[in-house]
Amino acid sequence: MFNKTVCLAAFAFIGAFGLAGPAAADDAMAPMDVHWSFEGPFGHYDQEQLQRGYKVYREVCSSCHAMNQIAFRNLGDPGAPFYDPKYPNSNDNPKVKAIAADYKVSDVDGDSGDVIKRPATSADYFPSPYANNAAAANANGGAVPPDMSLLVKAREGGAAYIYSVVAKDGVMTPPHGMIVPAGRYYDPYKSGGVIAMPPPLVAGKVTYDDKTPASVDQEARDVSAFLQWAADPKMEERKQTGLAVMIFLIVFTGLLYASYRKIWSDVGH
Amino acid sequence: MSHPSTYEPKTGIERWLDSRLPIVRFGADLMSYPTPRNLNYWYTFGGILSFCLAVQIITGIVLAMHYDASGAGAFMSVERGIMRDVNYGWLIRGVHANGASMFFVAVYLHIMRGIYYGSYKAPREVLWLLGCVIYVLMMATAFMGYVLPWGQMSFWGAKVITNLIGALPLVGKPITTLLWGGFSVDDPTLNRFFSLHYLLPFVIAAVVALHIWALHVPGNNNPTGVNVKSDNDTVAFHPFYTVKDGFAIGLFMIMFAVFVFYLPDALGKADNAIPANPLVTPAHIVPEWYLLPFYAILRAIPDKLLGVLALAGSIGMLFALPWLDTSKVKSMRYRPTARLYFFIWIAATCVLGWCGSQEPDGKLFGIESFNFIDYPIMSVTWASRIAALYYFSFFGIMLFLGLSETPLPVPDSLYTPVLKTPVAAPAE
Ligand code: HEM
Numbered sequence: 001m002f003n004k005t006v007c008l009a010a011f012a013f014i015g016a017f018g019l020a021g022p023a024a025a026d027d028a029m030a031p032m033d034v035h036w037s038f039e040g041p042f043g044h045y046d047q048e049q050l051q052r053g054y055k056v057y058r059e060v061c062s063s064c065h066a067m068n069q070i071a072f073r074n075l076g077d078p079g080a081p082f083y084d085p086k087y088p089n090s091n092d093n094p095k096v097k098a099i100a101a102d103y104k105v106s107d108v109d110g111d112s113g114d115v116i117k118r119p120a121t122s123a124d125y126f127p128s129p130y131a132n133n134a135a136a137a138n139a140n141g142g143a144v145p146p147d148m149s150l151l152v153k154a155r156e157g158g159a160a161y162i163y164s165v166v167a168k169d170g171v172m173t174p175p176h177g178m179i180v181p182a183g184r185y186y187d188p189y190k191s192g193g194v195i196a197m198p199p200p201l202v203a204g205k206v207t208y209d210d211k212t213p214a215s216v217d218q219e220a221r222d223v224s225a226f227l228q229w230a231a232d233p234k235m236e237e238r239k240q241t242g243l244a245v246m247i248f249l250i251v252f253t254g255l256l257y258a259s260y261r262k263i264w265s266d267v268g269h
Numbered sequence: 270m271s272h273p274s275t276y277e278p279k280t281g282i283e284r285w286l287d288s289r290l291p292i293v294r295f296g297a298d299l300m301s302y303p304t305p306r307n308l309n310y311w312y313t314f315g316g317i318l319s320f321c322l323a324v325q326i327i328t329g330i331v332l333a334m335h336y337d338a339s340g341a342g343a344f345m346s347v348e349r350g351i352m353r354d355v356n357y358g359w360l361i362r363g364v365h366a367n368g369a370s371m372f373f374v375a376v377y378l379h380i381m382r383g384i385y386y387g388s389y390k391a392p393r394e395v396l397w398l399l400g401c402v403i404y405v406l407m408m409a410t411a412f413m414g415y416v417l418p419w420g421q422m423s424f425w426g427a428k429v430i431t432n433l434i435g436a437l438p439l440v441g442k443p444i445t446t447l448l449w450g451g452f453s454v455d456d457p458t459l460n461r462f463f464s465l466h467y468l469l470p471f472v473i474a475a476v477v478a479l480h481i482w483a484l485h486v487p488g489n490n491n492p493t494g495v496n497v498k499s500d501n502d503t504v505a506f507h508p509f510y511t512v513k514d515g516f517a518i519g520l521f522m523i524m525f526a527v528f529v530f531y532l533p534d535a536l537g538k539a540d541n542a543i544p545a546n547p548l549v550t551p552a553h554i555v556p557e558w559y560l561l562p563f564y565a566i567l568r569a570i571p572d573k574l575l576g577v578l579a580l581a582g583s584i585g586m587l588f589a590l591p592w593l594d595t596s597k598v599k600s601m602r603y604r605p606t607a608r609l610y611f612f613i614w615i616a617a618t619c620v621l622g623w624c625g626s627q628e629p630d631g632k633l634f635g636i637e638s639f640n641f642i643d644y645p646i647m648s649v650t651w652a653s654r655i656a657a658l659y660y661f662s663f664f665g666i667m668l669f670l671g672l673s674e675t676p677l678p679v680p681d682s683l684y685t686p687v688l689k690t691p692v693a694a695p696a697e
Contacts (some may be wrong), residue, residue, distance in 0.1 A: 069353060071448070072571065150543075153539060156539050162414045234353075242526065242529070245530060246526060246527075253522075253523060256516040259512050259516075263512050267504060269306045
């Protein structure tokens, strides 16, 4: 009885503050409700979707958005878009190597000391599309496209928010009387209602290798799922470990309860 | 320790050691420590808190091995290094970051328990004061820890809180400069926060040792608040309470694991996944949940200095409680009126917590503000003022209530309520 009370109290306590949600909602619209394969305690990434999402990132978003926490080798880690159990060391994964070789990164030539560009290897990190933030802002009407490695975690609403921004921007028309400044676009999901990013997706912008028709909705879903992976690459490992830990803890606590009952059995309290 | 030692060294080595460093005796005495037999689950939070401290220290030491305390490197060392590259780094950080919240859940329930059963009253005032010291140190530690990942909330939280100290007359400015190590929150600030964040948990551990010492001299209070009168009232700490605390820790770990494995970011703020940027102020700067009630008290008062003093006073009240509560009866089981005011006090603190998470000029329940003698009373600010007023009044109520109330009859011994039919003397 009492343990229940204690547990409930603890949960209520956290509930009251922790999950109280963000401060009073501002003008922004709530992100759309999207169903994802990675939801719930048994959720997992859909590898084909991640591969399609990577393609959208590579061919569309990466011209403006960096992803500087992610190395090419990460694309071949367990749970990642190009994971292949044949290559436990993701640096050897041929798909990963090919993706890396497609990028150029700057380096210093060991002999001459000159700054050079060389093809990336799987150990390199994704290079940024711009030399620095000033250049990025300059090319984008004063706004810096945020780094994408952690974007899903950096926005309330996560992947559904990303999806809402890229799937619906350009489709929705601003409410009557709202003036969207030049170089800005209507975005009801972002507080303030305008964004400096031109709607990035159109149907058929990419050609999927698995022949999935590339509608805007599809592209937006796929790239959002890919970005979810980018922000939380250890999710599958985390949930799998979690299951084992929960089973262990429940059995362990059950044994402790049995011992407790036994030890206190003939002691009044 | 206060109870007579029952340890008998059995082997030659034990006898040899016992006359030189009686450490085995010390441990044995801790285990045989006579504990009231009627302690309920609210008394398991002490053990849970020790568990939390150990968890924070162990995970913290491992995090520190991979952490780079520099403005340029901190965010990357956490988000790229620890979260992605370090083996099980996500787990270690997940446990540490959520562990701080779990620690506060436990400490709040522990403090509530203490107030409800009157555990701060004579002869346990020093025990209570040491507990208050631990709580203040925990808040300082958690605040500085939150700065370390150097995200937007880390940076701006540090800025807001250090600026508060600047509001104090005379000493404010020099202290702020000392904390900053410069003219604003910057690299030197991060470095000293890291150093202090590493240090303070060990100070906490030392104060915890004193806290337990101060517990073992008078012995535990208990849900009846009636003193232990005979050996029949107590059982040995081990195995009776090791197993009960162990079971409670098991339940606590289950709740803890739900957060670590399934809701790792639920208690955090999205803004902290954005690297610190001194040029961009986040739309809502909000502290972690466990500091929200105090944040609300601070903001409830329009004057900055008075706000800071009210904040300090709200914690100071806890220190003064042993001398504010005048009741001779310890446990609120027998003080129905006090109990009612106490529950309202908990509710007021929760309201304050909620207010702290909202925009100060936000509306209540979405209702358009209506004015009462020129004051817009349906606002978060006014809700927090009313709740803060009650928060402080509670301590005044405790002062007068003890003199005027008629408590219910208190049992002769802590064992009486337990004994529906008398049970033979306990096995030990
Ligand atoms: C009273 C015990 C402690 C509390 C309440 C506490 C609290 C915190 C909090 C709230 C954070 C920020 C978590 C995040 O958002 O990532 C943090 C980070 C950190 N703590 Fe602690 N901590 C404690 C003990 C320690 C100890 C003993 C150490 C080192 C020996 C340590 C080392 C670190 C490091 C290196 C970080 C930065 C890495 C990170 O952000 O995950 N902590 N701590």
